[in-house]
Amino acid sequence: MKKTDPHAWLADHGDYLYRFALARLRDSHQAEDVVQETLLAAMQSASYAGQSAPRTWLVGILKHKMIDLIRKQMREQPVEGLGEDLPDEPGMDEFFDEDNRHWNDKPQSFGMPENSLEQKQFLTILQECMDRLPKKLAALFMLREVQEEENEIICKELDISSTNAWVMLYRARMGLRKCLELHWLGR
């Protein structure tokens, strides 16, 4: 049963799983941990009957393990001021004038560079901006925008309200956009 040998999974798919997790969690220790948990879960599970490629099956487990991790983070350190009763988003006021009608800080115009070297630089700056966001906001943004998980599923899995999710995604997007303006346009 070489094919279901967890050591073979580690050797054949470990690095891929690690990159998959690292790209989304942006933390090498967390990425290592979820790879370990994924392989342990895979080993204990009897569900792999060779019906799909082992890598596809392992990535499926990995996605669940990543959601478990994010849920834990959400519980341990709730984002400050994200209570349901708050009608407005704290920290967002700086973007708008006092009566909240107009942009204080007007979004600047920028696009994705066509040139591949410049695009790489742009994406590197985006990565740095992502790393500056509170971890939970970044994780939620990734689930929604990259993994394209449905909002309802995200809320159910993470045990948060949809209002909370909308507020957090709004904050993540505002923060990323501002950071790109500062560090990409202002480079």
Place this chain on the structure above:
Amino acid sequence: MLSCKQASRLLSQSLDRRLTWRERTALRLHLTICDVCRRFGRQLLLLREAAKRMVRLTEQNETLQLSQEAKARIASALDLERQ
């Protein structure tokens, strides 16, 4: 009339849920007269596309690998579990 703050919030939410008819109408009206919010809307779509490319860049970077220590740690965790 929506404020820019409300419009920006609806623009963000429109990526995550279907806006109500009333919200869509109000937002459309705001966007016809506010080029700053229109630009913000374009930025949100750009962010989505850029985030996907950013993740692909990391996934395809084969120099990123589990360290030898991590591999050894995971291997011994697997052995421990199997006993």
